[in-house]
Amino acid sequence: MNDEEIIALYFERNEDAIDETAKKYGAYCRAVAENILHDSEDSDEILNSSWLFAWNSIPPNSPKNLRIYLAKITRSLSINRLQEKNAAKRGGKEIPAPFDELSECLPSGENIEENFIGNELSESINRFIEKLPEKERNIFIRRYFFCESLCEIGEKFKISQNGAAVILWRTRKKLKNHLKKEDWTL
Amino acid sequence: MTKKDLAFAIGEINDEYIEASEKNKNRRTFGKFGSLVLAAVLVLAFSVTAVAAATFFNTINGGNLSFVEAVGEYTGDVYKITFDMEISDDAKYVIDEYYVPMYLEENWVDCGGEAFETGLITVYDNYDENWYAIFQQHPAFYHKYGGSVVYNVPAGTKMNQTYFEFEGEKIFCIETQPHDDGFIGDPFGTRMLFWSDGYYIFELETRLTMDDEILREILRSIQKVDDISDYVRLG
Numbered sequence: 223m224n225d226e227e228i229i230a231l232y233f234e235r236n237e238d239a240i241d242e243t244a245k246k247y248g249a250y251c252r253a254v255a256e257n258i259l260h261d262s263e264d265s266d267e268i269l270n271s272s273w274l275f276a277w278n279s280i281p282p283n284s285p286k287n288l289r290i291y292l293a294k295i296t297r298s299l300s301i302n303r304l305q306e307k308n309a310a311k312r313g314g315k316e317i318p319a320p321f322d323e324l325s326e327c328l329p330s331g332e333n334i335e336e337n338f339i340g341n342e343l344s345e346s347i348n349r350f351i352e353k354l355p356e357k358e359r360n361i362f363i364r365r366y367f368f369c370e371s372l373c374e375i376g377e378k379f380k381i382s383q384n385g386a387a388v389i390l391w392r393t394r395k396k397l398k399n400h401l402k403k404e405d406w407t408l
Numbered sequence: 409m410t411k412k413d414l415a416f417a418i419g420e421i422n423d424e425y426i427e428a429s430e431k432n433k434n435r436r437t438f439g440k441f442g443s444l445v446l447a448a449v450l451v452l453a454f455s456v457t458a459v460a461a462a463t464f465f466n467t468i469n470g471g472n473l474s475f476v477e478a479v480g481e482y483t484g485d486v487y488k489i490t491f492d493m494e495i496s497d498d499a500k501y502v503i504d505e506y507y508v509p510m511y512l513e514e515n516w517v518d519c520g521g522e523a524f525e526t527g528l529i530t531v532y533d534n535y536d537e538n539w540y541a542i543f544q545q546h547p548a549f550y551h552k553y554g555g556s557v558v559y560n561v562p563a564g565t566k567m568n569q570t571y572f573e574f575e576g577e578k579i580f581c582i583e584t585q586p587h588d589d590g591f592i593g594d595p596f597g598t599r600m601l602f603w604s605d606g607y608y609i610f611e612l613e614t615r616l617t618m619d620d621e622i623l624r625e626i627l628r629s630i631q632k633v634d635d636i637s638d639y640v641r642l643g
Contacts, residue, residue: 290423297419305412324411324418326519343413344420351425363429366418372522372643383643384527384544388613391519391531391542406409 225288232280240273251296257369258300272296327397350400499548500607506636511629521640539618544611
């Protein structure tokens with residue numbers, strides 16, 4: 223079934239929409255969750271939550287790209303789950319390496335008001351992404367959107383793990399400069 | 409702002425970029441400018457073919473690895489510098505002894521790193537002087553079959569092959585010259601040293617403006633460590 227047909231099922235409020243979504247994108251979204259959570263039970267739960275979120279959000283949303291829409295939902299729910307687990311118990315899972323690396327990009331140690339962030343920061347990140355050379359952009363997205371390991375990235379882009387790490391380090395430096403230039407240093 | 413804010417903001421990257429990252433676009437592309445640069449790099453590479461440069465760190469482990477050919481190829485956004493080498497019988501498949509530049513550990517800001525079975529990377533910054541240094545270690549065996557390193561510089565950046573003199577030895581060195589593009593790559597120019605001890609390939613990249621004496625201090629300080637996890641994250 224193609225994406226338009228699946229989305230049509232959501233709009234008809236036909237529950238087959240969820241089965242078809244899981245059939246087509248279950249493995250894909252599972253990989254997104256697993257890369258962040260590294261826990262198959264948690265990933266199963268996140269998948270179910272993702273399907274429910276999709277059910278509740280389509281309509282009104284009508285995603286142009288269903289796969290990416292689902293990936294974004296799954297990623298977001300997975301990060302939240304990880305943080306809940308961290309908060310719930312000491313010694314719980316640490317924030318995974320890709321997000322940990324992003325600390326380097328923070329322009330200062332000071333916190334900005336929570337409500338100031340959201341969309342404006344997303345827009346700033348998109349402006350940054352646009353300016354990156356294609357390969358660098360893709361490597362950045364594989365690491366920080368999909369949370370892939372350096373090994374996976376190395377294989378995908380035919381470079382060594384060290385090479386991937388160097389490219390990502392340079393990109394993080396650029397991101398830090400970009401955020402500074404856009405006044406994310408309040 | 410926290411890293412969680414950044415993580416969520418990255419979650420809102422435009423769909424088309426995310427989709428593009430899933431397509432395999434690793435075919436080699438040679439633009440007009442890239443081809444010119446490639447030709448220049450090839451000329452430089454062949455000019456050093458007969459030079460056995462990498463004997464200097466034999467004092468660490470012993471070994472007879474040497475660079476006999478270096479070929480740079482332009483692949484879009486990065487240069488891949490490939491080395492065909494005379495590999496020692498003892499060249500390693502995986503890293504079982506890691507090395508760390510102690511001068512950087514002790515004097516500069518450690519910006520993180522990662523150690524794998526097949527690689528080590530550590531990154532350091534000197535914010536006062538606006539210098540950085542990246543130290544890498546790879547098993548030498550893989551270079552037998554056209555192993556390569558990635559050098560991430562913009563198209564058209566001038567690159568020179570040269571040597572860095574250190575305690576009577578000449579270390580194989582590639583320099584990129586300063587350029588105008590402040591966003592892509594390092595506009596201040598870089599210097600990348602390569603050498604081997606017969607088991608591993610080592611690389612040290614620094615900003616071109618860094619003092620030679622500091623670079624020598626860094627080279628002198630490289631030493632084997634018992635537990636690499638004391639220094640970098642394990643990948």
